[in-house]
Amino acid sequence: MIYAFDTYYFGDKAKTVCIAFESWDSEIENKIFTETTAVTADYESGAFYKRELPCVLSLLKKITLKEGDLIIVDGYVTLDNEGKTGLGGHLFQTLRGKFPVIGIAKNGFNSPDDQRRSVYRGDSKTPLFLTAIGADVDEIKCKVEEMHGNFRIPTLLKKLDQLTRTE
Template identity: 40%
Template sequence: MKLAIAVHFDGAQAHAAAVAFEAWDSAEATKTYLSRIAHVEKAERGSLDLRELPCVMQLLREHRLEPELILIDGFVHLDADETPGLGQHLFHALGGVVPVVGVSKSGLPGLSSQFEVTREEETKPLLVTCAGIDIGAAKARLRAMHGRKRIPTLMKLVARLAKNGD
């Protein structure tokens, strides 16, 4: 099973959501998961915001999830030199055995066009970074995901679940 994961913060609380899927072109999740996190520390000013990491780890533990791959809304690394981002920290927290693919709608100065994926003509590209999987394979799989326009259907669903908390 593959998981798309999103975290939504609401003040000092958060909701972590995941949608499970088997095939990259799946239009629907095989199962959904939600965890409520009662208290999340504030982000430290001037440092990488890793508040999502304990939320994701709680979600995985709480639901006893052992995915073959995790897809996150965010960056695995922050530049071509692979400066660690949230996804890289997640990859290491999981023992370096579960590939993590990060997808972002906005760019970072250190990421070149080699990280871009255009899912539909005349839309802005998404940026893909990854750990534990080849970048070419990650881009091809993201391109194959179900959904019209820029954002895959399952990524929209997991974001909505996290935001609504139900």
């Protein structure tokens, strides 16, 4: 199963949503998990994980991960070539490396990272930014390119984003 997470903030509340789907080319999710929690940290550039990781971990308590499962986060796994990790890297460490974590970000991060790939989908000239740990980033890049939908953002990731933004 693939579990994709995103969080959106409404004042002092954070709404985290996870869409579970069977395969990379799935058009429809198998299950949706949601949770609203209190915001535990302010936004900090380059340390986004401090704000979002507690939300993802809290929602993960409602999910039974199994061997072979993958996790997608809206953000980065790695941030640079110096070993700085993003939300996905911190999640991978917290889960003791048991599950691959893929970061799919909509916005660029201005530092060199040999593990970052640009993914162009549909007719978009603007890429998605892909990082991964526990899985080969080039293999994952092919999978993200094949995800359902004709636009830059795959169908299920677009739905995930929309679900987080509704109170």
